[in-house]
Amino acid sequence: xxxxxxxxxxxxxxxxxxxxxxxxxxxxxxxxxxxxxxxxxxxxxxxxxxxxxxxxxxxxxxxxxxxxxxxxxxxxxxxxxxxxxxxxxxxxxxxxxxxxxxxxxxxxxxxxxxxxxxxxxxxxxxxxxxxxxxxxxxxxxxxxxxxxxxxxxxxxxxxxxxxxxxxxxxxxxxxxxxxxxxxxxxxxxxxxxxxxxxxxxxxxxxxxxxxxxxxxxxxxxxxxxxxxxxxxxxxxxxxxxxxxxxxxxxxxxxxxxxxxxxxxxxxxxxxxxxxxxxxxxxxxxxxxxxxxxxxxxxxxxxxxxxxxxxxxxxxxxxxxxxxxxxxxxxxxxxxxxxxxxxxxxxxxxxxxxxxxxxxxxxxxxxxxxxxxxxxxxxxxxxxxxxxxxxxxxxxxxxxxxxxxxxxxxxxxxxxxxxxxxxxxxxxxxxxxxxxxxxxxxxxxxxxxxxxxxxxxxxxxxxxxxxxxxxxxxxxxxxxxxxxxxxxxxxxxxxxxxxxxxxxxxxxxxxxxxxxxxxxxxxxxxxxxxxxxxxxxxxxxxxxxxxxxxxxxxxxxxxx
Amino acid sequence: xxxxxxxxxxxxxxxxxxxxxxxxxxxxxxxxxxxxxxxxxxxxxxxxxxxxxxxxxxxxxxxxxxxxxxxxxxxxxxxxxxxxxxxxxxxxxxxxxxxxxxxxxxxxxxxxxxxxxxxxxxxxxxxxxxxxxxxxxxxxxxxxxxxxxxxxx
Numbered sequence: 001x002x003x004x005x006x007x008x009x010x011x012x013x014x015x016x017x018x019x020x021x022x023x024x025x026x027x028x029x030x031x032x033x034x035x036x037x038x039x040x041x042x043x044x045x046x047x048x049x050x051x052x053x054x055x056x057x058x059x060x061x062x063x064x065x066x067x068x069x070x071x072x073x074x075x076x077x078x079x080x081x082x083x084x085x086x087x088x089x090x091x092x093x094x095x096x097x098x099x100x101x102x103x104x105x106x107x108x109x110x111x112x113x114x115x116x117x118x119x120x121x122x123x124x125x126x127x128x129x130x131x132x133x134x135x136x137x138x139x140x141x142x143x144x145x146x147x148x149x150x151x152x153x154x155x156x157x158x159x160x161x162x163x164x165x166x167x168x169x170x171x172x173x174x175x176x177x178x179x180x181x182x183x184x185x186x187x188x189x190x191x192x193x194x195x196x197x198x199x200x201x202x203x204x205x206x207x208x209x210x211x212x213x214x215x216x217x218x219x220x221x222x223x224x225x226x227x228x229x230x231x232x233x234x235x236x237x238x239x240x241x242x243x244x245x246x247x248x249x250x251x252x253x254x255x256x257x258x259x260x261x262x263x264x265x266x267x268x269x270x271x272x273x274x275x276x277x278x279x280x281x282x283x284x285x286x287x288x289x290x291x292x293x294x295x296x297x298x299x300x301x302x303x304x305x306x307x308x309x310x311x312x313x314x315x316x317x318x319x320x321x322x323x324x325x326x327x328x329x330x331x332x333x334x335x336x337x338x339x340x341x342x343x344x345x346x347x348x349x350x351x352x353x354x355x356x357x358x359x360x361x362x363x364x365x366x367x368x369x370x371x372x373x374x375x376x377x378x379x380x381x382x383x384x385x386x387x388x389x390x391x392x393x394x395x396x397x398x399x400x401x402x403x404x405x406x407x408x409x410x411x412x413x414x415x416x417x418x419x420x421x422x423x424x425x426x427x428x429x430x431x432x433x434x435x436x437x438x439x440x441x442x443x444x445x446x447x448x449x450x451x452x453x454x455x456x457x458x459x460x461x462x463x464x465x466x467x468x469x470x471x472x473x474x475x476x477x478x479x480x481x482x483x484x485x486x487x488x489x490x491x492x493x494x495x496x497x498x499x500x501x502x503x504x505x506x507x508x509x510x511x512x513x514x515x516x517x518x519x520x521x522x523x524x525x526x527x528x529x530x531x532x533x534x535x536x537x538x539x540x541x542x543x544x545x546x547x548x549x550x551x552x553x554x555x556x557x558x559x
Numbered sequence: 560x561x562x563x564x565x566x567x568x569x570x571x572x573x574x575x576x577x578x579x580x581x582x583x584x585x586x587x588x589x590x591x592x593x594x595x596x597x598x599x600x601x602x603x604x605x606x607x608x609x610x611x612x613x614x615x616x617x618x619x620x621x622x623x624x625x626x627x628x629x630x631x632x633x634x635x636x637x638x639x640x641x642x643x644x645x646x647x648x649x650x651x652x653x654x655x656x657x658x659x660x661x662x663x664x665x666x667x668x669x670x671x672x673x674x675x676x677x678x679x680x681x682x683x684x685x686x687x688x689x690x691x692x693x694x695x696x697x698x699x700x701x702x703x704x705x706x707x708x709x710x711x712x
């Protein structure tokens with residue numbers, strides 16, 4: 001389950017003290033005393049700066065309110081691990097932050113706090129920045145120009161207060177999120193010359209890797225506005241060599257952070273910022289030994305898949321999921337995953353009945369047709385409910401082993417060879433039709449091995465098969481096209497004119513009774529209770545010969 | 560293109576071939592279920608002259624469930640809240656799979672022409688609209704000027 005906060009709920013505090021590890025994280029990097037005290041209960045309900053003791057002089061009361069915002073940010077960070085249930089209320093701290101951010105000065109305080117207090121070593125840090133900004137109102141033009149002034153960006157970096165690697169990472173994450181939220185002119189005005197110069201300047205192997213990484217992601221998000229995309233492209237192309245082409249070399253580097261940088265640089269070069277003379281990754285990849293991949297047609301929309309089909313990454317604020325291409329129905333099967341980022345991923349097994357509801361925060365392990373391992377929150381997920389497991393938190397470089405024994409009807413997860421006791425719940429409703437599957441929170445990435453390379457921790461006491469030995473993909477099926485190339489295809493697909501006006505997949509051979517409206521196929525008609533045209537209740541769905549069909553949707557007449 | 564339903568392909572083709580006046584909906588290059596939408600403020604409304612950005616997303620169940628639409632540009636309107644969420648019946652219980660992206664966007668444009676403070680999403684705005692409509696319209700015009708008339712527009 002992703003940390004998706006239902007916005008319409010009443011507010012209630014859920015500080016249940018289950019925030020393992022988070023308080024120790026919050027102390028270290030910021031080095032400020034107040035960061036260590038995270039009050040859990042009975043905080044004043046007024047927005048900051050109003051209900052507090054009057055302190056003499058406005059600057060000290062300003063500091064006071066900033067401190068208050070800082071502690072709310074850290075509290076949210078510590079609680080976010082415990083938000084395992086979508087029905088759960090958002091933490092009080094988060095609701096208070098939302099209130100603070102309603103005012104322009106408050107919004108700026110929240111942003112300042114995100115930059116200064118989110119520590120570098122908490123794997124959920126960047127995801128929390130995304131989550132909090134997503135909950136806050138959009139900034140005004142004034143707030144954006146004030147933000148620019150505060151950051152004091154130039155090629156040499158931000159102002160002195162924000163010079164640390166941690167602050168710079170947070171700035172990049174923050175501007176990326178804002179770019180994603182703002183559209184059109186506002187996104188263009190956010191990407192000032194200074195900010196663009198700063199982000200592009202960061203694309204250098206001599207910069208801190210984590211800053212390079214989030215600069216790439218921020219540029220990617222800015223490029224959602226086409227005007228920005230042109231500007232960024234120009235800026236990248238004016239450099240010789242193209243900085244992304246240099247960074248792309250880091251893909252699969254033994255340092256996972258460099259690996260991430262390489263992956264993102266490569267993805268941008270294939271999908272957004274094409275470099276002259278560079279061929280697409282999919283054209284260079286040797287896929288002859290690969291018989292099973294992540295399925296680029298069975299994936300939620302924002303997940304990035306590498307050209308070899310074995311690696312996935314999410315940089316969106318939603319909870320993205322994917323299944324592999326190969327289905328297993330009987331026998332014993334094993335695959336491995338290399339953890340590249342230590343945040344929330346739910347990796348396991350799912351049938352086709354498992355739905356990817358990325359925007360609602362549901363993924364693998366969140367229904368009765370899938371079960372998943374979460375090594376960040378140390379949970380096993382099934383049916384959207386979680387149970388703690390005994391493994392330590394996973395770290396970049398760890399290997400997760402996943403064994404599916406359909407004969408004994410059990411699942412075994414191992415971390416670097418250390419096995420958990422078997423799980424059986426998944427077989428309550430389903431006995432066959434399983435796929436390897438995974439879900440990813442923001443900024444998470446991992447690499448799959450379905451058997452095209454030797455396993456690191458093969459199960460010892462059981463005979464198992466690997467997907468790759470039994471899978472089969474045609475050369476065409478192995479191609480993972482850059483997404484914009486897929487769009488070109490759309491224009492050229494022909495749709496038959498006598499097809500169903502709802503799905504355009506099947507012939508329209510049903511008349512609805514009593515209203516007599518036509519233009520629907522059986523599959524769609526069965527999903528309807530009322531007529532889509534007149535909203536009359538449907539009593540009967542009658543089959544009619546297709547050639548008598550006439551389209552009822554004036555809007556869908558042949559064009 | 561097994562991944563993208565024909566219905567979405569068909570609508571996309573048509574949106575590109577025959578755009579609606581005052582509305583543009585362009586599929587995202589990296590995600591064909593996500594559309595970048597621009598709606599011009601209707602003439603004779605407080606939003607006239609403004610250019611509003613929206614995002615439109617077609618969920619997995621589309622067209623059996625409604626598209627998700629949100630204003631990205633700040634707007635002062637009783638049926639649109641500060642997060643850009645829209646209170647419009649056809650996006651909720653009155654959704655019909657016979658409706659389409661273009662009809663949804665036309666309805667949203669019509670909502671800008673005819674705010675409905677009796678069915679509010681933004682309570683404070685709706686209240687203002689009822690108590691002092693002149694003032695509310697004035698604010699809406701100001702917001703339009705401030706947030707919806709960016710550089711180059």
